[in-house]
Amino acid sequence: MPILAIDYGEKRVGLAISDPEDRIALKYKTILLEDAKQLLEELKKVCQEEEVKRVVIGLPISLSGQDSKQTKAVREFAEYVRIKLNLDVQLEDERLTSVEAERTQAKDIDEESARLILQTYLDRRKKFRR
Template sequence: MGRILGIDYGLKRIGLALSDPLHIIASPYKTISGSDEADILQKLRDIISEESVSHIVVGLPIGMKGQETEQTKLTRVFADSLNCFGLPIFLQDERLSSVSAKKSLIEQNIKTGYNKALIDKRAAAILLQQFMDINQL
């Protein structure tokens, strides 16, 4: 059974999380950056290969009232670009995942002002854990 890759997509940084092989626990993995789509896809291709990823979950930033935003549209385009990997791709509502990530870091006395990358990968882990708690793959 391969791992699940969770992705918190952003224009500046992309937070990544990985499940354990049994799909029980999601852990923050790393943050990648770059605006070049080909470079981002290559980094993801390497991670997918190295970590034996079998599924991808992309956080979908939906507005608090359930409406689609400009970032929602950009994230959908990004998620579509992941079809090149030939893996199942799922979209997960990520409302408040970044807020929850920041709050959990503050509770651990970790400063968040200069740790945006840490927030992004923690947010990816939160949305991936939410997905795994609801879905059995």
């Protein structure tokens, strides 16, 4: 069962999904954010279709390690997803993922950011499983 990553933004939400062995993160789609209900419905559909077992959400922490207004919004969103979709939700530090995604010059920068968040999560898990 794959893992879904979310790069949560005020206007767009990027998604990425792991391969069946949880080794590689793949870009999935971008959702144009209208409201919380619409986003939840789209996430629910993806989670059911792909049989997602866990959700990883990028946590925007400043370079100094401080929380920001967006950090609080993401924490609240993560709790909302956990309750409404009844899934295991993990937060992953997303510092510099947007910069790295821009560096790749991907046209789907939100999906690329989600892919980088998920790949970081998968690599860290693999490292600690050894």
